Amino acid sequence: MASRLGTHLGEWQATTAVAQSLADRIRMLLLDGRITVGERLPSERALAAELGRSRATIARAYELLESGGYVARAHGSGTRAALPAQRIHRPAAAGDGVIDFTIASVGSAPGMHAATVRALDRLAGLLGTPGYSLDGLPELRERIAARYAARGLPTDPDQIVVTSGAMHALTVVLAAFGERGRGALVEQPSFPHALEALRRAGHRLMPTPVSPEQAAGEGQGGGWDAAHLIETLRAQRPALAYVIADFHNPTGATMPELERARLAAVARTTGTLLVVDETCAELDIDRGWTPRPFAAHGPALLIGSMSKIAWGGMRIGWIRTTSAEQTARLLAVRPSIDLGSPVLEQCIAIELLDDMAPLLERARERLSAGRAAVAAGIAQHLPGVAMPRVPGGLAAWVDLGGPWSTSLSLGARDRGLLLPPGPRFSPSGVLDRFARIPITWEPEVTAAAMERLGAAWRALHAGELPDSTRLAASAVV
Known part of the structure; x- marks a missing residue:
């Protein structure tokens, strides 16, 4: 019987640096809420059998997570998901240079005041x-x-x-x-x-x-x-x-x-x-x-x-x-x-x-400009990826062409862009080939965000691993 962790790992695959890749993936599952703090994870032996990997690989992945404070291990109670207290924070979209694409909101209306x-x-x-x-x-x-x-x-x-x-x-x-x-x-x-x-x-x-x-x-x-x-x-x-x-x-x-x-x-x-x-x-x-x-x-x-x-x-x-x-x-x-x-x-x-x-017209104009900025960013920075048709709403649901959304999200975080991975929107932890890109931000902010996403995309396809030390939890709006 598949464990919850195994189910959420879904289409995860790695050919090199397997233990680090697995640790990064489990960490992301924890940070975006698919694995909960305090949840008991499968034993090394059980997860190795479920994933078809060696027990040594699973043990190393758990060691990497433990060293970063993302799991707690105690004799008799197994391995449990955790968060290092010093890293629990929500970066802001302004002030520290982070762009928060977990938020899809058109901002305040001109007539609000x-x-x-x-x-x-x-x-x-x-x-x-x-x-x-x-x-x-x-x-x-x-x-x-x-x-x-x-x-x-x-x-x-x-x-x-x-x-x-x-x-x-x-x-x-x-x-x-x-x-x-x-x-x-x-x-x-x-x-x-x-x-x-x-x-x-x-x-x-x-x-x-x-x-x-x-x-x-x-x-x-x-x-x-x-x-x-x-x-x-x-x-x-x-x-x-x-x-x-x-x-x-x-x-x-x-x-x-x-x-x-x-x-x-x-x-x-x-x-x-x-x-x-x-x-x-x-x-x-x-x-x-x-x-x-x-x-x-x-x-x-x-x-x-x-x-x-x-x-x-x-x-x-x-x-x-x-x-x-x-x-x-x-x-x-x-x-x-x-x-x-x-x-x-x-x-x-x-x-x-x-x-x-006026409220609806202003929202239409903002979304139209945001949609154009996302389309331009995809064309410039994500070669081979197509912009879907977006007749309205808050975001583009983009097919990346492969199960790369979680890894791309990790890499984007390293570059100051918070982008929730596709499985965050799935009740069963699948959809890792998709990413939600909001069309609600100002075009200049979107352009900067897409440039960062493009850098993460190039690094991903060059086989570079994300820097797991700079991850932070975030909600999705």
């Missing part, structure tokens, strides 16, 4: 109230509902529960509707923190593939393997399915309306709760068509957010329910998590939603 000033007057009228807002300010819920109606999905304000961002929304949904031990259908690749939230809630993840190649038009099949998706639902009958149907993160694919309707219909028959993440739904560059929100085709909980449109620091999100019963259930569990979202930020969100057109 003015909206904040206007929101202070709105806040003043609320200072005489207790200040708790379990379901959200009525004025904000009205505007979110109106936004859904404008996109083709009539919505009552009572169907909206305001949250402190999209991840908080998913946490509340899982607290209300999660079923520990039951299956959860997820896309592969998908947003890493959502996968972690589902695991933490006790779900068994059931992946279904998504790719960017077919994300070209309304009449096509999107990036989803529709047959696999439907068969998984029918055969496994998962408790819930977490789907990113619009500008899928990270592939950029959009699910066609016909496939949405089919998925909604099958989910009804299998008793599967559809949880649809719409945080990227309005990040359109030049898709050429606009689908209705997923719930227009059948029951689904929708999750939205202001952070990808306005600013990552705007921690306002929401859940759109399909029934009063769902709303009541969410509000019943929420007090065990928090007692409402910040009122000032809700007031700012009201001001921003009253003037959405």
